[in-house]
Amino acid sequence: MATTLSQAYRDTTLQLKHIIPLDFHSIHELPESHAWTQADEISSEKRACQTRVEEEPSIPVIDLSSPTVVELVGSACQRWGMFQVTNHDVSLSLVHDVEAHAQRLFALPADRKIKALRSPNGATGYGVARISSFFSKLMWHEGFTIMGSAVEHAKELWPNEYEEFCDSMDNYQKKMKSLAHKILLLILKALGLDEEDQEMTSSAYLYQSEGALQLNSYPSCPNPNRAIGLAPHTDSLLLTILHQNDTNGLQIFQDGMGWMSVPPVSGALLVNVGDLMHILSNTRFPTVYHRVVPNETRHRFSMAYFYGPPTDSIVAPLSKFQFPRFRPVTVKEYIGLKSKHLEKALHLLRIS
Numbered sequence: 001m002a003t004t005l006s007q008a009y010r011d012t013t014l015q016l017k018h019i020i021p022l023d024f025h026s027i028h029e030l031p032e033s034h035a036w037t038q039a040d041e042i043s044s045e046k047r048a049c050q051t052r053v054e055e056e057p058s059i060p061v062i063d064l065s066s067p068t069v070v071e072l073v074g075s076a077c078q079r080w081g082m083f084q085v086t087n088h089d090v091s092l093s094l095v096h097d098v099e100a101h102a103q104r105l106f107a108l109p110a111d112r113k114i115k116a117l118r119s120p121n122g123a124t125g126y127g128v129a130r131i132s133s134f135f136s137k138l139m140w141h142e143g144f145t146i147m148g149s150a151v152e153h154a155k156e157l158w159p160n161e162y163e164e165f166c167d168s169m170d171n172y173q174k175k176m177k178s179l180a181h182k183i184l185l186l187i188l189k190a191l192g193l194d195e196e197d198q199e200m201t202s203s204a205y206l207y208q209s210e211g212a213l214q215l216n217s218y219p220s221c222p223n224p225n226r227a228i229g230l231a232p233h234t235d236s237l238l239l240t241i242l243h244q245n246d247t248n249g250l251q252i253f254q255d256g257m258g259w260m261s262v263p264p265v266s267g268a269l270l271v272n273v274g275d276l277m278h279i280l281s282n283t284r285f286p287t288v289y290h291r292v293v294p295n296e297t298r299h300r301f302s303m304a305y306f307y308g309p310p311t312d313s314i315v316a317p318l319s320k321f322q323f324p325r326f327r328p329v330t331v332k333e334y335i336g337l338k339s340k341h342l343e344k345a346l347h348l349l350r351i352s
């Protein structure tokens with residue numbers, strides 16, 4: 001039987017310290033457990049880089065109905081591994097509805113949210129970021145992960161009125177999936193894929209793909225300079241489509257430039273290349289190293305939709321690349337490698 005995405009994520013057992021978020025409602029000072037120093041980060045040399053404050057080039061905003069959309073997407077992927085899209089056919093009222101549900105969820109009392117806690121070897125539900133176990137300090141963040149139906153955990157949160165939440169999450173995931181299909185096709189065209197690749201990717205990747213929806217909350221923080229909202233990481237699958245509310249916080253790392261802010265653009269959705277796309281493109285498209293910094297006065301919410309091929313399928317550089325730089329890997333194996341080795345996982349697949 002085919003492996004589902006949640007099964008692929010289920011095999012890492014964590015301690016509860018790495019699952020239960022802080023009760024942010026009751027905290028007025030940054031606790032030692034959440035106060036980071038450079039030494040607490042794996043890539044401390046990157047943390048040491050200053051965030052740029054002067055005028056910086058910004059991530060391209062691409063109108064999906066533009067006649068040159070393939071070229072625009074191709075050059076944004078190559079330069080940034082990231083772009084924002086407008087004319088994406090996802091209604092803003094749906095986006096805001098999902099955001100409002102996320103706000104309602106995270107505003108619940110801590111003892112209620114704990115009822116939907118991710119289990120120690122589980123993939124879905126309420127909890128800290130999965131990457132937390134790699135760091136000695138905890139993040140100023142709480143999340144809720146959905147893969148497929150949200151019913152099981154929504155019932156734990158709202159035993160009598162979970163339906164509206166679930167309907168909204170279902171609608172949003174459907175919309176995200178079809179937008180991700182569309183964007184994947186544009187990216188594959190931009191890569192100039194040949195017939196053989198097209199057959200492989202269009203049948204498997206497009207029609208049996210899998211996705212996960214991650215709701216993120218970063219409450220206002222009493223000492224944002226010493227806290228981290230989400231530690232630096234790359235996303236594992238092919239693409240991520242992100243909505244951020246009107247509160248800054250997301251930053252991407254650019255060689256030679258350091259950390260650069262990616263402020264929200266009203267009505268646009270942000271798309272970023274993940275590790276599997278980096279493999280497929282044989283390194284032409286960079287996987288985006290990003291983090292979130294908390295804000296002293298404002299509460300940031302974001303919704304990230306992670307999109308990947310079926311979990312048992314094989315990902316390898318497209319056959320048009322004469323000198324593949326990665327060995328083929330199944331999605332499931334890659335998720336396992338990432339759970340064990342975090343950012344070193346990609347290097348373990350390098351063959352040249």
Ligand SMILES: O=C(O)CCC(=O)C(=O)O
Nearest residue numbers: 214216244250292302304
């Ligand atoms: O909140 C954000 O802007 C980023 C979220 C993110 O990177 C993730 O969920 O992987």
Ligand SMILES: [Fe+2]
Nearest residue numbers: 233234235290
């Ligand atoms: Fe991410």
